[in-house]
Amino acid sequence: MNAAQSNKMSQSNQSNQSNQPRQVGGAEPVLRLQNVTKRIGRKTIVDKLSFDVHTGEIVGLLGPNGAGKTTAIRMMTGLIGISEGDVQIAGRSIQKHFKEAIVHVGGIIENPEFYPYMSGYDNLKQAARMTDSVTEQRIMEVITLLGLQEALHKKVKAYSLGMRQRLGIAQALLDRPKLLILDEPTNGLDPAGIREMRDYLKKIAQAEGMAILVSSHLLSEVEQMCTRVVVIQNGRFVTEQHIGEQGRVGALPELQIRVDKLETARQVLEALETVQVTEVRESKSELICQTEDREVPALIDALRHADVAVYRISETKKTLEDEFLQWTGGNQIA
Numbered sequence: 001m002n003a004a005q006s007n008k009m010s011q012s013n014q015s016n017q018s019n020q021p022r023q024v025g026g027a028e029p030v031l032r033l034q035n036v037t038k039r040i041g042r043k044t045i046v047d048k049l050s051f052d053v054h055t056g057e058i059v060g061l062l063g064p065n066g067a068g069k070t071t072a073i074r075m076m077t078g079l080i081g082i083s084e085g086d087v088q089i090a091g092r093s094i095q096k097h098f099k100e101a102i103v104h105v106g107g108i109i110e111n112p113e114f115y116p117y118m119s120g121y122d123n124l125k126q127a128a129r130m131t132d133s134v135t136e137q138r139i140m141e142v143i144t145l146l147g148l149q150e151a152l153h154k155k156v157k158a159y160s161l162g163m164r165q166r167l168g169i170a171q172a173l174l175d176r177p178k179l180l181i182l183d184e185p186t187n188g189l190d191p192a193g194i195r196e197m198r199d200y201l202k203k204i205a206q207a208e209g210m211a212i213l214v215s216s217h218l219l220s221e222v223e224q225m226c227t228r229v230v231v232i233q234n235g236r237f238v239t240e241q242h243i244g245e246q247g248r249v250g251a252l253p254e255l256q257i258r259v260d261k262l263e264t265a266r267q268v269l270e271a272l273e274t275v276q277v278t279e280v281r282e283s284k285s286e287l288i289c290q291t292e293d294r295e296v297p298a299l300i301d302a303l304r305h306a307d308v309a310v311y312r313i314s315e316t317k318k319t320l321e322d323e324f325l326q327w328t329g330g331n332q333i334a
Contacts, residue, residue, distance in 0.1 A: 106177035162193035184232025
């Protein structure tokens with residue numbers, strides 16, 4: 001690898017693996033954590049954690065077991081105090097202006113609780129009595145949004161776990177919050193229920209125009225549900241990355257190329273300023289390299305002019321699980 005390529009790869013890695021959260025868009029964030037710290041005795045559970053969540057985003061909060069995810073969520077919702085730093089919701093400090101801040105939050109921390117011998121509708125009516133702003137029309141709106149029409153008048157004790165989760169989200173949406181916080185919303189659901197919950201959350205983000213923060217240990221579901229992930233470890237910010245349709249921010253497509261003359265191919269590709277050779281697999285006569293899509297024709301031409309036969313060329317994509325294990329040094333998600 002020449003000096004120009006080395007410098008180029010260094011800049012790319014710095015962009016992808018920054019230990020500081022990026023700003024997303026120019027609008028004021030719905031949720032902002034600023035150097036949030038939680039200490040219990042001499043132990044620091046969350047350490048100077050900072051990140052933002054904006055309107056329309058579904059952000060996944062990920063971390064290994066004991067990373068501080070639930071503690072961070074409890075501080076966001078005012079369930080436990082903050083040792084240092086601040087949480088702002090819709091521009092209001094959760095510490096200085098708690099009532100003004102928390103009114104913009106809906107959430108389910110752990111499991112939603114209901115009156116089991118009341119119907120789903122009656123449970124929503126009971127929750128609506130806690131505020132004057134929830135109308136009958138709004139109750140019917142959230143019922144329709146979460147697909148609860150058929151179970152509306154059944155007693156909650158007869159609800160499946162998935163139905164209870166949907167009813168809990170409906171309850172959290174009654175007062176039109178700007179921020180929805182969900183701690184393990186798919187926990188205990190079967191595959192059909194997980195997919196259903198994922199689809200409803202996407203629908204809510206669009207229909208209600210709110211920000212959603214989801215803590216989950218199901219990486220495959222986070223990858224399909226979220227627009228961005230924030231990874232923490234030992235209570236500290238590790239990285240944040242765009243996922244899904246937007247792709248990883250700053251990441252170049254990675255190609256796997258099988259050739260007949262491996263060493264010649266390596267020399268040819270390393271001489272191209274637009275290509276980064278990241279791995280040589282001698283046993284398979286393969287090269288792994290990164291380059292922009294528009295540079296692929298030139299890459300193939302260069303190999304052809306060097307009389308290198310290309311047997312196969314394909315794009316390799318890391319899953320969120322692969323990247324999570326890389327970010328956290330192999331620790332398991334939980």
